[in-house]
Structure formats: structure tokens, C-alpha cells
Amino acid sequence: MIEVKGLTKKFADHVVLDNLNFSVRQGEILGLLGPNGAGKTTTMKILTGFWPATEGQVTIAGQDLDHHALDLKKRLGYLPEHVPLYDDMKVYEYLRFVAEVREIEKEEILARIKDVSAKCGLQKVIGQTMAELSKGYRQRVGLAQAIIHNPDILILDEPTTGLDPNQIVEIRELIKTIGQHKTIIFSTHILAEASATCDRVLIINQGKIVGEGTPAELTAKLSGSASLQVKVKGPQATVLSAIQALPQVATVQAQSVDSAEVTTYAITVQPGQEIKEELSKLIINNNWGLLELSQTQASLEDVFRQLTK
Amino acid sequence: MKNPHYISTVFSLFKKELMSYFNSPIAYIFIGIFLVVGNWLFFSPFFLAGQASLRSYFMLLPWVLLFLAPAITMRLWSEEKQSGTIEFLLTLPVTNWQVVWAKFLSAFIFMFLSLLLSLTLPITVSYLGDLDVGPVIGGYVGGGLLGAAYLALGLFISSLTRNQIIAFIVALAVCFGLFMLSSEMVLISLPQWLANIVNSLGVGSHFYNLARGVIDTKDIIYYFSFTGLFLWLNVKVLELRNWR
Numbered sequence A: 001m002i003e004v005k006g007l008t009k010k011f012a013d014h015v016v017l018d019n020l021n022f023s024v025r026q027g028e029i030l031g032l033l034g035p036n037g038a039g040k041t042t043t044m045k046i047l048t049g050f051w052p053a054t055e056g057q058v059t060i061a062g063q064d065l066d067h068h069a070l071d072l073k074k075r076l077g078y079l080p081e082h083v084p085l086y087d088d089m090k091v092y093e094y095l096r097f098v099a100e101v102r103e104i105e106k107e108e109i110l111a112r113i114k115d116v117s118a119k120c121g122l123q124k125v126i127g128q129t130m131a132e133l134s135k136g137y138r139q140r141v142g143l144a145q146a147i148i149h150n151p152d153i154l155i156l157d158e159p160t161t162g163l164d165p166n167q168i169v170e171i172r173e174l175i176k177t178i179g180q181h182k183t184i185i186f187s188t189h190i191l192a193e194a195s196a197t198c199d200r201v202l203i204i205n206q207g208k209i210v211g212e213g214t215p216a217e218l219t220a221k222l223s224g225s226a227s228l229q230v231k232v233k234g235p236q237a238t239v240l241s242a243i244q245a246l247p248q249v250a251t252v253q254a255q256s257v258d259s260a261e262v263t264t265y266a267i268t269v270q271p272g273q274e275i276k277e278e279l280s281k282l283i284i285n286n287n288w289g290l291l292e293l294s295q296t297q298a299s300l301e302d303v304f305r306q307l308t309k
Numbered sequence B: 001m002k003n004p005h006y007i008s009t010v011f012s013l014f015k016k017e018l019m020s021y022f023n024s025p026i027a028y029i030f031i032g033i034f035l036v037v038g039n040w041l042f043f044s045p046f047f048l049a050g051q052a053s054l055r056s057y058f059m060l061l062p063w064v065l066l067f068l069a070p071a072i073t074m075r076l077w078s079e080e081k082q083s084g085t086i087e088f089l090l091t092l093p094v095t096n097w098q099v100v101w102a103k104f105l106s107a108f109i110f111m112f113l114s115l116l117l118s119l120t121l122p123i124t125v126s127y128l129g130d131l132d133v134g135p136v137i138g139g140y141v142g143g144g145l146l147g148a149a150y151l152a153l154g155l156f157i158s159s160l161t162r163n164q165i166i167a168f169i170v171a172l173a174v175c176f177g178l179f180m181l182s183s184e185m186v187l188i189s190l191p192q193w194l195a196n197i198v199n200s201l202g203v204g205s206h207f208y209n210l211a212r213g214v215i216d217t218k219d220i221i222y223y224f225s226f227t228g229l230f231l232w233l234n235v236k237v238l239e240l241r242n243w244r
Helices: A040-047 A069-074 A091-101 A106-119 A135-147 A165-179 A191-197 A215-223 A236-245 A276-285 A300-308 B006-022 B026-049 B055-083 B085-090 B096-117 B120-128 B133-158 B164-180 B192-201 B203-211 B217-240
Strands: A002-011 A014-024 A029-033 A055-060 A076-079 A153-157 A183-188 A200-205 A208-213 A227-233 A249-257 A262-269 A289-296
Touching: A002 A040, A014 A040, A014 A208, A029 A040, A029 A165, A029 A191, A040 A055, A040 A153, A040 A183, A069 A076, A076 A135, A091 A106, A091 A135, A091 B006, A106 A135, A135 A153, A135 A165, A153 A165, A165 A183, A165 A191, A183 A191, A200 A215, A200 A300, A208 A215, A227 A276, A236 A249, A236 A262, A236 A276, A262 A289, A276 A289, B006 B026, B006 B096, B026 B055, B026 B096, B026 B120, B055 B085, B055 B096, B055 B133, B055 B164, B055 B203, B085 B096, B096 B133, B096 B217, B133 B164, B133 B203, B133 B217, B164 B203, B192 B203, B203 B217
Parallel strands: A029 A183, A029 A200, A076 A153, A153 A183
Antiparallel strands: A002 A014, A002 A055, A200 A208, A227 A262, A227 A289, A249 A262
């Protein structure tokens, strides 16, 4: 759906984006993750046709952005960072204006406004001036204007900043619901959000892509393999060799001896393997006592810190 | 036009611009001041002169427009830049020309409305005496054209800054400079051949030609090209997108 090749953006001599290459498949939710100032917003401003790129090419649905900007803008919905709105307009006036410019048929405009205000929960504030709206409502108005023309592609720049936890969950759910039929790119610096919402994550730092993959892949890549801690009541030597004999186990060692009977073992598993079930069966079948079983896995947070350090 | 929606999009943008004038009390204050100042400046010497003519009004009109036009245009781009709405506006499926047209036309209609409301002056005068209609028509046509030129210039200057006050002061200064080009004060200090050129470049001389009741295509072409030039420059500024 979206192809980005060699995208570079410079302001004077300051390089903001340095040779970015990525693509987004149709129907995918792609998260742009990175610390503040990494180049997420710049990338989005280029994708929406607001800024020209210094170098590189953006192709959307097979059309070059430079030459088909007007056609492509019609297929795009965009929620800019900080949600700039015309403060002196009322919510419905604003939505009607967007609908008109988006070339929605006159007879259909009212229905569309009703539809998006229901989806985004705007019914209560529809007659209010936008200057009066709270941050949460502004965000929703921003989202409503981005989806009013039912675009194929949505570009959302930090759609959840400044919202309270309940609103964040609501907006995320909304994005997921909308995302079932659309291609979505959204940026965030909150890791939990990326792993909760995205199909795929792109980690950007200082204008470069430093990591790419599904949230699970990224965490797996970093830790390589999962590691387990298991506390077993049973004869140490026998337990040790029995665990070692399991095919999924890479290494095992006695970590600490709590008493004569009870030992904690640290196990690392072969990459991509699951072991918890077999391990517990093994222990129980041998009539040992399974006292504790826990898995320690690198989170996306660790990946992020490691990649953007 | 390739796009059948071209005009209707300009119209939608235009409505939004016009709405933003009347959504705030500024528009009403503004029209009020324009009318009070215009009437006062006209009527205070009117009864002394004892002539049923609007000459003194049209002599002053360029000066009133000099303040009026930059005040109308100062926020048109600066505010969009300051609040960030420009990003939203320019990522809509619109061309730079469409937006510039919409902003210019809304400013023009707003100014035109103020001018229309001052029609009470010629109507009053025509009751008081025998009014020569020619110069009145010429004066209003000239006022509209001169206003359009000032507005195009002010709009262009507004696109260069995110600060409304700067936009106002710079536009005022430039309009004033261009107006003064055709004033006696400047012309008298120049050699004859240069004075003629400078006089025809200044925005004032063409207005006074029209206000005499002589509607000459030369003057009309002058204002059209002046307005067109600055609208074009405005589009170029948008194309550059060199602001942060």
C-alpha cells in the first residue's frame, strides 16, 4: 500500500530523516516508535504531502506522491500532532466544512457527521465551539475529521498524548476497530501502546530505522530465547539431568539451594520453543514438588532502550 | 479545469474563511470603526464646503483602506501558522491556488461589504443636492480595486510570518510606501522622466484617475496585475513550505 524508498529530509544542514526505507501492507496497523525528536512527525508530514522530501520517493497505492498529491490526499485521513483545530468554529461546522472539502455528496453529509460523531463519541459536544473542548474531545474531533470521508489510509500522529487512561483505552479500541478495514500508520513514544495496538512496529531513532518487526518478533530478537526459573522439591542431581534431557532445553543450572530438598533452577530455552507445559508434567510425573515456575522475558521496553540508546 | 469540484472546493474554503470573520466580534467592531471614521471624516468638512460632492471622501478613502486592508489580512495566514491549522488545511485535497483564492475572496467580500455600507454617504448627498454620479461610481470601483491590491499584498505578507502584529505592520508599511510613490512629495524630487514611471507604479495615482470618474482600462489592468502578482507570490510561498 505504502512504499517509502530512500526518504531523506534536511533542514539547512540538519538531517532529520536519513535514508528511510519501509513499506506498509494493506490493512496493516504500523506503529512508528521512537523517542521524542526521532523523526516520526517529519515522516508523517512527508507521507501526508505537507512537506516535500529532500530526497527519496513515496509511493502510495502504486502512485507517486509527488505527482499525484491531490488524488492521494483524498484517500488519506490525517490527525496531526497536538490536533490543531479552528477554535472559533463549532464542532458540527468544522465537520461539515471537512466533509464539503472532502467532496462528500451534499445529501450524505449529515449522515456522515452523525456516523463519525457516534463513533468518536462527540454527540454531547457537537454544538460547542472548539475552543471550549477538553483535550480528550479535541483528540476525538481530530479523529472524526480524519475518518469522515472513509479513507483507505489513516495517519495518526501521537493520537493518545494528553489523554487520561480511560480515554487512551477508548482511542486505542477505536483505532483497532477502524483498523480492521484500513491501513493505519500511527506514531507513539509509549511502548505499551505500540505492542497493544500495532501489527508491526518500526523503531526510529535520530532519523534512522533501528528496528522493525511485530512486537513479539522484536522482543524475541533481543532476548534471543526465553529463560525460566523453576523451584522444585526433589533430589537435585536427578532433577537436573531430567530437565537437561528435555529436547527444548538449551542450558540448565542449579541457581540456588533453598534447603536440602528444594532447589531453584535457571533454564534457558531453545529459541522459539515453549517448555512450561512439559516441564511441569515432568516434575509432577516424577512426584516432585513444583513450587514455583516463572518466565522472564525481555519486554519491548528493553528492546526500545537497547536500540535507541 | 480538470476537476469538476474545483470551484465548489474554493467555495467551501471561502465559506469557512468568511465564517471566521463573523464568528468573532472583531468583524462588527471593524465595520463599525470603518463607517464611523469614514462618515466623520466626510461630514466634518462637508457642510463647510457646501458642495454636493464626494470628492473629499474619495480623497481620504485610500488612507482608510491603508489601515483597513492589513487589518483584514494580517491573521489570514499568520494565525493558521501560529495555531498549526495550516498543516490540517494543506493536507486536505486542495491546491495552493484554491486556498489562496478562498482567502483572498473572503477578504475582498468582507471589505466590499464595508464599502457597501458606506453607500449611505452618496445617498444622503444626492438628497441634499445634485450629485454627479460618474465620480461616485468611479470612486467605488477604484476603492474596490485599490482594496483588492492592498489585500493581495497583505495576504502575501501574512504568509511570511506567524506573527499577526508583524504581518499588520509590515503590510501597512509596504502599502504606505507604494501609495506614497505617486504622491506629490516624492514626484517633485525626481527628474521628469523618472517621475512619470514612478507615478504609474504607485497605487495611488490609478485610484485618483478612477475617482475622477474616468474608468480607464489602463488603471484597471494595473490593479488586476498588481493583485495577480501578489496572489501568485503567495502560492509560491506555499509551494516552498520552508517553515517549520
